[in-house]
Amino acid sequence: MSTTGRQRSRGKQLAIAIPAALVVLVAVxxxxxxxxxxxxxxxxxxxxxxxxxxxxAAPVGIPAWVGWQHFLNMFLIVLIIRTGWLIRTTQRPKAHWTAKRPGFLWGKRPQRISMDKWLHVSLDVLWVLNGLVFAVLIFATGHWMRIVPTSLEIFPNALSAGLQYLSLDVPSHSGWAAYNGLQVLAYFITVFIAAPLAAITGARISPAWKPEWRASTLVPIEAARKVHFAVMVYFVFFIIVHVTLVLTTGVLQNLNVMYAARDEVSWVGLGVFAASLVVTIIGWVLARPMFLSPIASMSGKVTR
Known part of the structure; x- marks a missing residue:
């Protein structure tokens, strides 16, 4: 199928999927x-x-480092999802990259990979490093107690919060003081299950993985690809729901808590969020071979 044909097919699928999703949402x-x-x-x-x-002993309030973590995670995950989708759907990449010398990420015999995969792997490394910093900080500051379930009562409370959200009767609580049950479960799954799965399966299908490793038989590459894609779908779903709730349940206060570490209704958080959004859009625009080639050429050979 030609590129134009594929685009038309995807357009038809979206034309059906979006109204269908809205109907399902209204029904729910x-x-x-x-x-x-x-x-x-x-x-x-x-x-x-x-x-x-x-x-x-759980801390009250959102420390400032959570704000810049929000920005870094948003910036990196948006570009990671974009490049991952391009890797999955692009049949003829516009440019390729080959490492100049063997290394940890590329193995003893560097492979010729697409620029999309090069950027995807590079962003993955930054995202994992950022995640490790986050993990250290949440355990060092006790912030983990805000996002880790510590009682079985979390489940009925999460169900209650979910019913309240779906009925458009938002739960009355302060995210500054503590998250509700549904938020805790969502953050716990995202941080401690989805993120590690993304990193592990990503490593399995990356050029750094050596086929002769014993773990190759325990985690078949096709299974890793399927799980990796499923995790990407989860992140897209989480982002859509998360952003929707932030914007519809008191946007100014929510953004102040998330980006400005303030428990107040003001425009500061929105300003910081807007700036981070501009940076992310710029990153999206510049994530093309014509802009990335000079950077990629520092560690490898870029070819068409």
């Missing part, structure tokens, strides 16, 4: 509101308001 909201009208459900929500139990 109506179902949630119907459930909220039932006496047993209202009693359940009254008992479990959605707040997540956490240790008394």
């Amino acid at each position: 909201v109506l179902l949630a509101r119907w459930l909220r009208g039932m006496e047993g459900v209202e009693s359940f929500i009254a008992t479990y308001g959605g707040d997540a139990p956490q240790p008394e």
